[in-house]
Amino acid sequence: MITALSAANAYANAQKAIGVDPGLGGGQDVASGGGFGEILKSAMTDAMKASKHAESQMAAQVQGKAELVDVVTSISAAQSSLETVLAVRDQVIGAYQEIMRMPI
Template identity: 30%
Template sequence: MITGLNAANAYSAARHAVAPDAQASSTVTRIGQAAEDFAAQMAQVDQVSTGAMTGQVSTHQLVQTIAEAEMTMNTVVAIRDKVVEAYQEILRMPV
């Protein structure tokens, strides 16, 4: 027979299995940092583009910055596609 005390003891014993660990929080931190880096890259493209229009930045630097931003954007889109694909796969799982 299950009593309140038995249930509480079982909960205490199983609690560590569902608690977030340090590695999970570091993963979240890295994802947040990656998002900040992406935003900074896009801000740099805006700044360099404005500088190129005013003549303060060389065309070579503008092309290089745009190429870097394109690689960054392709990476972000690829990651987004994989996340969406994984989410859709989870939705297709039978319950």
């Protein structure tokens, strides 16, 4: 289960990845093309790249061209990227459900 703390950490890591300092309120780069949609797109792209890299490392290890430690490292990176995406998704769904429960 993903906690609110892990989701907040994932969000902070995503902000650091796109170059926004999370301690400054996070929204300063919206005018320059940033924003929540870009953060989601970046997180999804990073997760896909990490997954593809892990697959290529596994194939290279089967062929004897890669070390096992490289395979394990790339799988771990892919797993953490996927957990980040899932944490953000869960928080977005939770926020949507809260909004839907609000009285009009």
